[in-house]
Structures are given as structure tokens and as C-alpha cells.
């Protein structure tokens with residue numbers, strides 16, 4: 001909480017703090033709290049979905065402890081509903097903005113679900129229960145991995161909305177390709193840590209900007225524009241990976 005308040009009170013984070021190659025999970029949240037203007041929308045969008053009524057167990061009718069078909073009263077365990085979004089599964093709101101994500105709430109929800117399907121809980125509760133719980137567990141892990149990573153999250157949202165990023169989208173924009181090539185050359189030619197640091201700061205700033213753009217575009221359901229911004233994010237993240245390969249650390 002202190003970190004959030006601190007971040008929100010600063011117009012911009014210090015450059016070093018904005019380069020987060022090892023913290024993809026926290027990035028979306030950090031970006032959104034980094035600028036005061038986004039704090040209110042971040043709070044509004046990122047609340048876990050509490051409004052959905054709790055489902056009940058089909059076997060004993062007890063309220064289920066999570067969105068999972070797993071009852072910790074009678075040890076009924078079912079299969080995941082393929083119609084559920086990853087957001088549904090992890091108890092996060094898809095509307096009004098599936099891209100805006102409170103990383104901390106997501107992590108807490110993930111941990112809570114993993115406790116529900118933990119093998120120890122299902123051991124000795126009947127034939128096939130542990131295996132069924134493990135199947136749910138794999139589904140939760142897959143959903144969490146998609147949602148905690150901004151790039152995978154926007155790819156998932158675009159797919160879900162019927163606008164998947166294709167090969168053509170990824171390789172088609174000459175402007176992005178040109179910019180990317182220039183950065184890769186700059187990284188190759190950078191002969192001091194200061195030069196790498198400068199490139200890193202520039203890239204982090206661009207990533208921050210494009211993440212804000214994606215948040216806005218997704219909120220407005222402008223899927224084609226969201227896709228273009230997502231492709232740009234992909235290239236920028238690639239440049240940041242190249243920087244990490246050069247020993248650049250935050």
C-alpha cells in the first residue's frame with residue numbers, strides 16, 4: 001500500500017524504478033499507478049468481481065468457495081466450464097476493462113484457488129479426486145500465467161474478442177520494424193553501461209506509454225487499434241529482452 005501511495009504521489013517514477021525486466025507480473029499495476037491520472041480508473045477497473053453471486057455445489061448445494069467447480073464441504077469436483085474466461089476463473093472482472101489488472105488482487109485470488117485444489121485437501125476423499133483437482137489446478141495455472149503477463153493478457157483478450165494477432169499483423173508495419181532495427185543497432189553499438197541505461201530508460205518509457213494506450217483502447221473496445229498497440233508492445237518488450245541479454249539491469 002505504501003508503495004502504491006508513494007508511486008501515485010510522484011508524477012513519474014525514477015527511471016531506474018521503471019525498468020522492470022524481472023517483474024512482469026507487477027508491471028501493469030505499476031504502470032497504471034505511476035501516473036496520477038490513472039489511479040482512479042485503475043481502482044475502478046481492477047476490483048475483483050464481487051458482484052457475481054456465489055455458485056452453489058451441484059451435489060450438496062453449499063455455496064462454492066470459489067468460481068471453481070470444487071466443493072470443500074462434500075468434496076464434489078467437476079470440470080472447468082469452457083465458456084468461462086480466464087478472468088471468470090480467477091474471479092477478476094472482465095468488464096469494463098479486461099486489460100486493466102490489479103496484479104496484487106490477481107495474485108491473492110490465484111493463491112486462494114490453489115489452496116482449494118491443493119492435493120492434500122483431496123487426498124483420501126474418493127477415487128479420482130486428487131487427479132480431478134489437479135486438472136483444475138493446471139487450468140488455474142494456465143489462466144494465471146496469461147493474465148499476469150501484460151503481453152499474454154492482451155493477446156488473450158484480442159483472441160477472445162475475435163481479433164487475434166496474426167503473422168501478418170506482427171510483421172506488417174514497416175515503421176515498427178524500422179524502429180526496432182534501429183534500437184537493436186544502438187544496443188549492439190552501446191559501449192558503456194550509461195548508454196545502455198539511456199536506451200533502457202527510453203524503452204521503459206515507451207512501454208509505459210503503450211501500456212496506457214492499450215488500457216484506454218481496450219476500455220473503448222477499439223480492437224483493431226488495440227491490436228496495433230499490442231504489436232508495438234511486443235516489439236518493445238523484445239528490445240528490452242535484448243537489453244537484458246547485454247547485461248543491462250535495473
Ligand SMILES: [Zn+2]
Pocket residue numbers: 057058059060061062071072073074075076
Ligand atoms: Zn458440495
